[in-house]
Every structure is written in structure tokens, then in C-alpha cells.
Amino acid sequence: MRLNLLSALNEERKARRAAVLVTDLADGNQRLVRAAEVARDPLAEALDERLRMGKSGMIESGGKRYFLTVQAPPPRLIAVGAVHVSQALAPMAKLAGYDVTIVDPRTAFATPERFPDVRVIAEWPDKVLPDIGLDRYTAIALLTHDPKIDDPALNLALKAECFYIGALGSKKTHAKRLERLAVAGLSVQAARIHAPIGLDIGAVSPAEIAVSILGEIVLSLRKKPLRSEKDRAA
Template sequence: MKLDYLAQILAARAQKRPIALATRLADGAQSLYDGATCTGAVALSAGQIAEAHGLLLAGRSAPLAASEGAIFLRCYAPPAKLVMIGAVHIAQFLAPMAALAGFEVIVIDPRGAFATEARFPGVTLVTEWPGPALARIGLDEHTAVVTLTHDPKLDDPALRAALQSPVFYIGALGSTRTHAKRIERLRELGLAQLAPRIHAPVGLDLGGRAAAEIAVSVLAQVIQQRYRRAP
């Protein structure tokens, strides 16, 4: 490996940009792929680029199938981000669980009584309103957004922002009935056609009702959706 490639990988990591190194194992020739362009001695076919793109999104390293194992793609993906709206009881479980699973966790709640260090030790708390907070954080394809407040004043602006972004997961806590009303509100905003992207009721159906159990089901669904895109 060229020292320059090593430096480029480290720079990308420092800036939380995904990058992948493609190595042709037979002769050691290498290229860097940043999700858009591939530069170096190994030329990837359109099919291999598509495969590499999926792997990079999932942060998974693997041989490129189209190359019959002769090209190995080492992905250096930044940790996926999980943004929660609502510093509520479920978030108190979901935040540490997601952190353990390798996510960068951010909890947004403008209500000072909820978003406290005592309730969320070590968690990144943002006490702005969801709209401006999400605009500042940035919603990309490595990000999942989960609304947990049940309060349209807080949840809706977040869903609006998420639906108009490439985030890989959107989940909204609330019953089927609550979600039907939510879709009506989105319809008024002209966003009804995007509503199927929202996972609601949120989480995989594991049968649990306790806050910790719901947190597990949400985290499980986020992980499932993250890897669903990988080949």
C-alpha cells in the first residue's frame, strides 16, 4: 500500500467521510473509492462500483463478487449516526444500547427538563428545536432518525426534514391510529407520497412493551435496514 493511500484513508476517517480501498490480490494493485469516484491502478466495472457503493454504505468489507474474489474491498465507513427526537424514557435505553452497537448517538429535545446530563450521562444532547438542530447536524445516508416524543410539535418537523433527506432509516413511535393522523398532517404538507419511508409503529415486532424492550426492537430494525442495502 502506498503511504499516500494510508494518509488519504486516515484523513477521510478524521473527517468522517467514507472511503474504501480496493486491492487486486493477485498483484497488489490498489485503488481508492470514495463513494463517487475510483482512483488508482485497479479499474472497477460499473457492476463492481455498484457493489462497492452498497458495501460502503453498510460499512462492510468483502471481496467484490463480480471479481470472483480477486478484488478485496476494505471499507472504512464512519460510524452510522442515530438521531433521536425526544429525551424520553425509551431514549434513555436506546441511547446507550445504540452506542454499544457502534452508533454515534445524538438526542434532540428543546425541553430542558428532559434533556439533562443526569438522565443521559455521556450522551450528546442538543436542546435546539428539531428543525434547526437537524439542519445543523446534517442528514445523510449514514444516518437514522427516530422520533419518540408523541408530540407533533416536535416529531413532525423532524419527520419532514428526514423525509426530504437520504437518511437510511426513519422511525416514529406511536400506534397505528397515531400514525394515521400523522400521515394526514404530512398530506397537508404535500409529503404523503414519502410517508411509506416511515417505520411506524416503530421497531421490529418482538412482543415486548417495556421501554428497554422497545429500544431493542427499534435498534434491531435500524440495524436491519442499514444492512439491507448491502449486496
């Protein structure tokens, strides 16, 4: 592999843009196809399919064997609420390969001391989420218990492609949340919210709740087609 190809591949990944490296296994020739260039590539159909599945693999075309190194952006977790559960969730999610960002306008909560090694933004979610960009590789967990902070983030997430939206709170709390969303005209989209948040594993401590949330996120990413893919298939 030429160094400039490797650099370009790493650059695309850093920018959270999908790309495919095509390797001719017989002669070692390679080219990098960025997501935006796929339609113009001779292998467009195969590249598009692989990109949607997010899976690397071998293909045959015109009597040649190619290996496609598919690079989808790493999944990202945005936790709204720099709370106790988030302190457990952040390192766990990081270990599982997620880019983790914590958002909470309360500066006493959102400190780097409480959240070493992940990005912490002490701002209102509706101010920073549009810049972060809620793409289809993003999971968002609303953990503040405070509608003033959770709701603006939820409204943005429901209008975006996030593969996972979870919201902390009891069934009662969620029922009230649904009422507010109905007023905002988001009743249909609200069905996507995982609430009460997390897999039902009887979690009690913040760390256990974090496990149940992370398990639910992994399930959403791996077991179901991403929402935009389902739309395309329909």
C-alpha cells in the same frame, strides 16, 4: 501500509465520507481512493460496486489480486426526544456501533447527565438536523409524542435519504400524523415511516421498547437495500 494512508483513511471515516483502500496482495502496493475519486480510478467499476454494497473483498483484474478495504461511514442514529426510551436506546445503539445523537429542545430533558457518552443537543430539530446532515447511513427515531417537536424532524427526514424513519405513537396517533403529512404534501413519502415504531415483540418497558426499535433499525440497515441503491437499480 504507510502511516499517511492510515491517517487519511481514519480522516475520511471521521468526516463520514466513504473511501476504499486498494491493496495489491502480490507486492503490497496500496492506494486510497476517496468516494469522489472513484470514477477516475482504473478499477472504477469494481470500486463503485463494492462501495454501494459496503463490503470489503478480493477482486482480480489484469491478472492481479487486489484486496479492497471498503469503508462506509458508520451508521448513525438520531433520536428526537430525550425521553425514557431514548435513555435505554442510546447506550444500546452505541454498543451496536451506531453514532448516537439526541435532539430535544426541552432543556430539562436534554441533559448530559441523562445521556452520558452520547451527543445531546438541546435545540429544535428543524434548526439542527440540516447541519447534522441526514444521509443514507442515518436512522431517525421520533420519540417525543409531541407533534410540535416530532413533525418538523419528520418533514426533514422524509425529504432526505435516511435508511430508517420510525415514529412512536399508537395507530390512532399515527393516523393523525398521516393527516398532517397529507396537508404538507408528503403522503407518498409517509409510507416510509415505521409506525407504530419497533418490531412487534410485545415490548412493555422503555428498555424493551428500545430493543424493538434497535432491532427494526438493524433489519432496515442489513436486510433491505438502502433506498438510494434501489433507486439506482430501478
